[in-house]
Amino acid sequence: MVTVAYRMENEKSNRESFSGTIAIFFAALGSAVGLGNIWKFPYVVGENGGGAFLLVYIICIVFVGIPVMVSEFYIGRKTHKNVMGALRQLSPNPVWKSIGIFGILAGYFIMFFYSCVSGWVYSYVFKAIKGDFVNITADSAGALFGKTVVGPFPPLVWQFIAMTVVSLILIKGVEKGIERVTKTLIPLLFVLIIICGIRALTLPGASEGLKFLFKVDFSKITPGVILSAMGLAFFKLSLGMGTMVTYGSYFTEDTNLITTSAKVAVADTIVSLLAGIAIFPTVFSFGMKPDQGPGLLFMTIPLVFSKLPFGNILLVAFFCLTAIAATTAMISIVEMLIAYFTEEKGLKRSTAVILNAIIILLIGSLATLSADKASILGNVSVFFGRSFFDTFDFISSNILLPVGGLLIAIFVGYFVKKNSVVNELSNNEQLKNRSVITAYRYILMYVTPILLTIVFLSSLNIIKF
Numbered sequence: 001m002v003t004v005a006y007r008m009e010n011e012k013s014n015r016e017s018f019s020g021t022i023a024i025f026f027a028a029l030g031s032a033v034g035l036g037n038i039w040k041f042p043y044v045v046g047e048n049g050g051g052a053f054l055l056v057y058i059i060c061i062v063f064v065g066i067p068v069m070v071s072e073f074y075i076g077r078k079t080h081k082n083v084m085g086a087l088r089q090l091s092p093n094p095v096w097k098s099i100g101i102f103g104i105l106a107g108y109f110i111m112f113f114y115s116c117v118s119g120w121v122y123s124y125v126f127k128a129i130k131g132d133f134v135n136i137t138a139d140s141a142g143a144l145f146g147k148t149v150v151g152p153f154p155p156l157v158w159q160f161i162a163m164t165v166v167s168l169i170l171i172k173g174v175e176k177g178i179e180r181v182t183k184t185l186i187p188l189l190f191v192l193i194i195i196c197g198i199r200a201l202t203l204p205g206a207s208e209g210l211k212f213l214f215k216v217d218f219s220k221i222t223p224g225v226i227l228s229a230m231g232l233a234f235f236k237l238s239l240g241m242g243t244m245v246t247y248g249s250y251f252t253e254d255t256n257l258i259t260t261s262a263k264v265a266v267a268d269t270i271v272s273l274l275a276g277i278a279i280f281p282t283v284f285s286f287g288m289k290p291d292q293g294p295g296l297l298f299m300t301i302p303l304v305f306s307k308l309p310f311g312n313i314l315l316v317a318f319f320c321l322t323a324i325a326a327t328t329a330m331i332s333i334v335e336m337l338i339a340y341f342t343e344e345k346g347l348k349r350s351t352a353v354i355l356n357a358i359i360i361l362l363i364g365s366l367a368t369l370s371a372d373k374a375s376i377l378g379n380v381s382v383f384f385g386r387s388f389f390d391t392f393d394f395i396s397s398n399i400l401l402p403v404g405g406l407l408i409a410i411f412v413g414y415f416v417k418k419n420s421v422v423n424e425l426s427n428n429e430q431l432k433n434r435s436v437i438t439a440y441r442y443i444l445m446y447v448t449p450i451l452l453t454i455v456f457l458s459s460l461n462i463i464k465f
Contacts, residue, residue, distance in 0.1 A: 016173055017250045023179045024255055027332075028247055028264045030182030033189070033271050034329025035117055036236035038322055039297045041272040042279040046290030049220030050212040050280075056221060057227040061265055064451055065233045065256050067444040068405045069244055069261040070425070071412040076248020077257065078424050082339035083242030086249065091415060099407045103242030104340060106400035107333045110241070111360045113367040114333070120324040121159030122165075123148055124298060125323055128316040130361040133302040138286045142301040148298070149372045159368050160361060162323075166330045167357045171337060171350050178335065182328050189321040193271060196278040197319060200285075200304050209281030212290060213273075222456055230455040231397035236268060238332055240404030246336040257425055258436055278304060334360075367392050398459040406452040413445035 025128045079086035084100040127133065132144065143276050194263070200206060213246060234240045248257070275297075282300040283290050305315035334356055340354035370377035370387040383391040411419060418441070423429070425437050457463040 005150065017252060019253060021252075023261060024247075024251055025263060026186050027179055027182045027250075028244070028260060029267050030178075030186050030325075030328035030332065033186060033268055034236075034323055035114065035121070035326045036232070036329065037268065037272045037323075037436035038193070038275045038325060039117060039121075041232065043291075043296040044228055044232050044278050045213065046280070046296060047226045049217060050290070051214045051216040052218065052220035053225050053229055054213065054276075055216050056226055057233060058269065059225075060229050060233040060451070061237075061269060063443055063447050064230065064405065065195060065237050065239060066261050066265050067440055067448045068234075068239045068408055069237060070440055071408050071444060072239065072242070072244035072422050073251065073257040073261060074412060074421060075408070076245040077251045077253075077255070078420070080249045082184065082249065082343045083245045083336060084340055084344050086245055090130065090411070091411070093415075096411055096415070098406070099404060099411065100242060100340075101435075102404040102407065103240070103245075104337065106241035106396045106404060107243070107336050108363070109187055109392045109396035111330065111333055111398060112364040113371075113389050114179050114326075114330060115163050115360055115364045116155065116368040116389065117328055118162040118323070118330060119155055119160075119368070120148055121319060121323045121326050122162050123154065123158040124302075125316065126138065126317040126321050128302075128312060131312060133306055133315055134312055136302050136306050138288055138299070138303060141302055142295070145295045146372065146374070149295070150374045152369055152376050155368045155371070156365055159364060162326070162330070163357050163361055163364075164336060165327055166415060167353050169327070169331055170334060170353045172191070173349065178331055181324070181331070185321065185324045186328065189325050190271065190274075192314070192318050192321050193274040193278060195314065196301065196304055197274050199307070200278045200281040203281055203285040203304075203307070205285040206281030208284040209279075210277070211274045212284065212449075213280045227398060227455055227458050230402060230451065231459075234397065234401035234405055236272070237265065238329065240401035240408065241333070241336065243332045243336045246339045247332060249339070254427060254430075256427070256431060256433075258433060262386045360419050363454070399456065402452050402456045402459070406449055406456060409444050409448045409452065413441065413449070 065197045075083075075086050075090065079089045081089060083103050084097065087096045087100055090096075127148075129145070133141075136144075169181055171177070200209070238244060251257070251260075278294060279300045280290060282288075282304050283296070286300075286303055288299065301318060302315060305311040305318065334353075337356050338349065341347045341355065342349055345352075349353070366377060366388040368389075369375050370380060371389045372378050377388060381386060382388050383395065386394055421441065422434075422437055425431075425440070426433055454463065
């Protein structure tokens with residue numbers, strides 16, 4: 001009855017919502033699960049020592065990721081507004097408007113390079129259909145990836161295609177666009193990652209890959225590893241930029257916000273581990289190095305499927321669904337921007353979608369043209385020796401997202417009335433979860449801000465270990 005009443009109220013105000021609990025879970029998971037799991041997680045793990053990084057990452061999820069996600073869901077569902085409108089409703093103090101500003105900036109910075117990588121995935125779908133991966137070797141896989149990234153025109157075209165797909169889905173709206181796509185295709189991605197992982201485990205030398213992923217060498221846990229883990233946790237869970245605030249604003253009143261957050265975090269971590277299980281045994285089996293950076297996914301997955309019966313068919317399916325994962329993550333980020341432009345600036349949804357697509361493609365082309373040292377802009381230094389691609393990644397993952405998360409934690413922990421938070425998280429006392437809420441508030445107030453502050457100051461070299 002509560003859900004029905006809420007949806008009727010939204011119909012009167014012409015504001016869309018998700019249809020129910022399953023739709024909410026898959027939409028939030030679709031936001032969290034994306035290239036961060038299948039593309040970024042494996043190569044960042046590879047660059048930061050394997051199991052040591054994984055341990056730190058899981059700790060970051062528990063003490064930072066979940067508390068901030070719950071807080072964003074609270075802000076969104078409490079107000080049923082975009083991130084800027086939500087903060088304005090909850091507090092008249094204009095200082096908290098900065099959360100929304102940081103969030104919008106982070107959304108753009110992420111999309112500038114994320115749309116580029118998504119274009120690579122889309123191009124690999126086409127290559128798989130053509131049969132370019134038949135009888136592929138480790139050397140030819142690396143050469144093919146190099147051609148894909150350097151361009152200059154093909155990667156720009158594929159970036160445009162990726163953004164066009166996202167735009168078409170977003171124009172359809174929340175329920176007919178976002179919900180329908182995520183609820184249908186995310187489960188299929190799970191199936192294919194599992195198949196890929198099973199096959200990788202049968203390769204010679206697979207045990208070395210598993211040892212690298214799961215064996216913890218505490219000597220490898222450095223401040224840099226902790227910083228990378230925190231940034232990846234925020235990047236992968238779409239936190240600190242208002243994306244989950246926006247999705248939370250579409251939640252129904254009977255949604256258990258804490259349980260949903262925990263389920264999304266667990267499922268997201270499982271997908272990341274499955275991707276690692278699929279990739280690292282392959283890396284060691286073919287004598288490749290795990291620290292090969294952004295190209296790791298594109299050079300290993302084709303090798304896995306090339307050894308399978310009907311491997312090329314499965315490879316087409318895998319990259320199709322990887323493209324879907326990339327698309328669902330992009331949808332959530334751009335939807336945050338769309339909600340802002342439609343609700344705060346009064347633009348029509350279609351106009352807001354097209355405007356943001358143009359902005360992302362114009363500036364994002366700088367990332368595409370600098371993704372490799374051999375690219376046109378590959379040797380252009382922008383931010384402390386970083387290229388455009390690396391700058392967009394670093395500033396969003398290590399500065400904007402942690403700062404946004406820190407402000408959200410402080411705002412909800414110290415400046416929002418305790419009763420408001422307790423009532424919202426307990427669904428007005430319908431859920432018997434007081435002890436869980438107490439634990440959440442303790443972590444949010446006393447643990448999360450400290451960790452995020454250390455990470456932020458370290459990223460600026462203000463604190464040096």
